[in-house]
Amino acid sequence: MKIANYLQQKYSVNTYVDRNLNLIKGKGVYLYDDNGKKYLDLMSNYGVSIFGYNNQKINSALTAQLHKISTLHASFTSDTRARAVEKLIKRCGEKYEQVYLSNSGAEAIETALKFAVLKTGKKKFIVCENGYHGKTLGALSATSGEKYKQPFMPLLWNFVSIPFNNIDALRREIDKDTAAFIVEPIQGEGGIYVPDEYYLYKVKEVCQTKGILLIIDEIQTGLGRTGKFLASEGVAGDILCLGKGLAGGIPVGATIISEEIASAIPKHIHSSTFGGNPLACAGIISTLRLLDKARLVHISAISKYMLQQLRMIESKVVLEVRGKGLMIGLVVNKDQRNIILKKLQEENVLVIPAGENVIRFLPPYILTKKDSDFAIKKLIKVLKGID
Ligand SMILES: Cc1ncc(COP(=O)(O)O)c(C=O)c1O
Structure with missing residues (x-):
């Protein structure tokens, strides 16, 4: 030792x-x-x-995939990837129609930010005090905490922070330049802050009325963590981010979007060598099966x-x-x-x-x-x- x-x-x-x-x-x-x-x-x-x-089921699924093919660029078809994305989309609710797979939570957020800009043409994001979305430069721009950010200032675009669980602050902060509001259903890293019961419903209503996108970060709360498949169940965001345990312990990030957003994303604009590799996808299938x-x-x-x-x-x-x-x-x-x-x-x-x-x-x-x-x-x- x-x-x-x-x-x-x-x-x-x-x-x-x-x-x-x-x-x-x-x-x-x-x-x-x-x-x-x-x-x-x-x-x-x-x-x-x-x-x-x-876990024997996860181990068997990963081992079997390892023996077949572990990495395959997303420009080729993988039957495992095809089954994984279909299964994932079917579990996330009607509004979510396509998924972009990457390799970590922060990458799922980076992707969400780029997709939001592509859809809206705007670069102002509203985020929450105490929020955590990862530490790569884009995700860090959305993350709260001077100690993480100060040495890297100025960070990305225009990120404005408001108190969590405060609908009036959200309403006040939205203007014609705003692309999206990014929020965790329960703040994890920030200190396990649970908002009022109908907070997310109200957030959705405000975002919809004011015409901005809603990005829900379920990297920590998702996949059963709160006793529901998604903590935001009943509130469809425009973009949903998952990660952590989605692939049975294999690194993964998932950015899940509506068809409306998907239609704004041109070819070649975003990619990742490892994103959606068959090994992680075998982990996704196995995880979703176990999460009954x-x-x-x-x-x-x-x-x-x-x-x-x-x-x-x-x-x-x-x-x-x-x-x-x-x-x-x-x-x-x-x-x-x-x-x-x-x-x-x-x-x-x-x-x-x-x-x-x-x-x-x-x-x-x-x-x-x-x-x-x-x-x-x-x-x-x-x-x-x-x-
Ligand atoms: C809500 C949330 N978003 C994003 C991230 C970043 O994920 P990763 O550490 O995989 O980059 C985390 C990690 O704890 C998280 O809890």
Whole structure:
């Protein structure tokens, strides 16, 4: 472990924190380090490993594809890609008719921005305070947070930030130059902020009335995370972005659009060597198969249980518990957040941060009550130790 940690730190560009943990394999909801120590995973690699680790169905689908053909440029037809895009479009709702596949969430956002400009001819975007859309230059322009952006100013085009969950601010900010409003149904990285129940419906109404596009970023909230296939179910955006766990752990981004937008996109204007590679597409087919009604019902049920248990914790350190589905934030004193993360790791429970003072739970969808009980027991122990 020491050598691996040393080498990684020495030879990788260290833009990440060092959790000082060498994880070498996974099975179900558990990860194992190089000493054989077992960890309960409540973060699913920032929302990617939605069916846990070593899922046999996903593994078989990926392995079979690997043995056939793993990469095939999108100018050629791939039967796997054809089935994946058809399946994905059929799950996303009527308004979404075509998908552009890429390799990460940030790339899905980059694509969305370019498509919005192509459709509208405009370059003003309204975004939300605390919003997160990735860190490539275009996505970063839409992301909130001076610490990420300051060294790279000036960033792209005209991005104007308004408070999340505020319809009046959106209405006020839209003008004749506005191309689109970009929003997460629940803010993830920013700190698990859940808006009012009808916020997205109202957003849609305002965008439609004022004639701007609505870009819904479901890279974190999508694919069952909130107990629905899409957190925005019932509200069709003009552009929808997915990523994270869509391809069974293989890198992927998806920008899903209406026919109206598709008609504004000329050939050659956007492409990616790896985008829509058959390996990722096999992962998409497998993931969509596993993400059935029963799984969504399980997510809602286990979420209800976990939220209930978390809300029963009595501790001066815990300020609030918020979230939806298996996207849960435990708000704590800012100074103690990272101490709690570290101590939970020492107690074999892996969670991740969000915002300034939030402990974020993004567990795999196979989490059971027993797993949740174990995590809560460990959390109570850690909180008692620092209360
Ligand atoms: C809502 C949202 N959008 C975009 C991204 C960027 O995705 P990626 O890290 O794959 O580029 C993330 C990543 O956490 C995200 O949560």
